[in-house]
Amino acid sequence: MVSQEQVQAISFRQLRLFESVGRLESVRGASEDCNLSQPAVTQSLSKLEQLVGAKLVERRASGSYLNANGDLFYRRVVRFLTQFERALTQFGVEGGAAGAKGVAARLLRSQVRALIAIVEQGSFPLAAQALNLSPATLQRAARDLESNVRKSLFYRTAAGTIPTPDGIELGRRLKLCLQEIDWGVQELAAAQGGTTAPIVVGAMPLGGSVLLASMLEDFMARAPNAQVVIRNESAVEMVKSLRAGDVDFVVGLLPREDADDLDTLALAHTPYSIVARKGHPLACRDHVTLEDLGHHDWLIGAPGSSRRACFDHLFASGRPAHAPIATSALAVIRPLLSGSDRLTLMTSYELHHEGQGLAAIAYGPISPVPVIGVTTRANWLPTRLHADFIDMIRDHVENELTARPRIAELEPA
Secondary structure, three states, X not given: OOOHHHHHOOOHHHHHHHHHHHHHOOHHHHHHHHOOOHHHXXXXXXXXHHHHOOOOEEEEOOEEEEOHHHHHHHHHHHHHHHHHHHHHHHHOOOOHHHHHHHHHHHOOHHHHHHHHHHHHHOOHHHHHHHHOOOHHHXXXXXXXXXXXXXXXXXXXXXXXXXXXXXXXXHHHHHHHHHHHHHHHHHHHHHHOOOOOOOEEEEEOOXXXXXXXXXXXXXXXXXXXXXXXXXXXXXXXXHHHHHHHOOOOEEEEEOOOOOOOOEEEEEEEEOOEEEEEEOOOOOOOOOOOOHHHHHOOOEEEOOOOOHXXXXXXXXXXXXXXXXXOXXXXXXXXXXXXXXXXXXXXXXXXXXHHHHOXXXXXXXXXXXXXXXXXXXXXXXXXXXXXXXXXXXXXXXXXXXXXXXXXXXXXXXXXX
């Protein structure tokens, strides 16, 4: 298995040389394209193959050609270089796209890693500690990066030197660029039957966790060597983690508003129901009014969540209900409902899977109707394992729609 240290040792120059060999199908052509000697290109290519743990190029009398592994890795390298230059263009380096190409050729991986660490850790001392570097080494890399991009990335405050807003955004974009190389190495490992890094899945509160719990056993049976890390946060924080590259994709209720940098795969509409404990005073009524609902305390979602927006919409035309507790944690919601006359909102999917001891109140329909699905970054290229995981989620939901069409009126989205 290729170690993380080996992946981090891959230099940007090696990647540019490999792209040139793949594009021109010639070591000689790559040496002229990159203004290096043929032995230097050959040595760099050999070192890259050692670091990724796979042969990438076949040398023949007619030229140098990518093999199957080379094709697999080449598409990730092209995406990395393209996104790298685009990030610099969006940052505003001099000369636009042409200037970004020149800046990209000057940047070192150590400089980019320094910026990413400073952005993630929030300070130079913590970033130096995270990278196991001396403060002086980190500061030199940061200064060299500023010199290359010819724009300020940091400013001094009473608390120390911190990245500027533009510097934070550049660090975020460059981190996403580097993930292409990580995933390229993972794909090579998978193609050779090796282990890969974990799939990091974001689970939206309630719905996302419920959906993942219902299909993980099947996925692990199909891919026994896979590793899956599930992160649970609020809807707002989960989208932030997705944009930052801390999760690969997010499962659960889809964002209510479209975003240019996000793509969504809608799987099913899952209408909200008002839910209480079985035996609740409102559970035996055939008709419940908004005034009836307002006489009870509510458990609501955090600000920015779909559940909170639905609650606000429900009481928009009348007196707001008392809602002193905001949570999306099922482990908190269930006992609070079971031991009281509180009410909450749950989707049909959540109620079907996690509604033991709970009952839907006869009130509705409730709008807006949320959609459960998968959210990814725009223009994201999943690995084969990512794609298999998402395909299984889709199949799982479709199978449930077929087997249980009354899962509270689930409709294909």
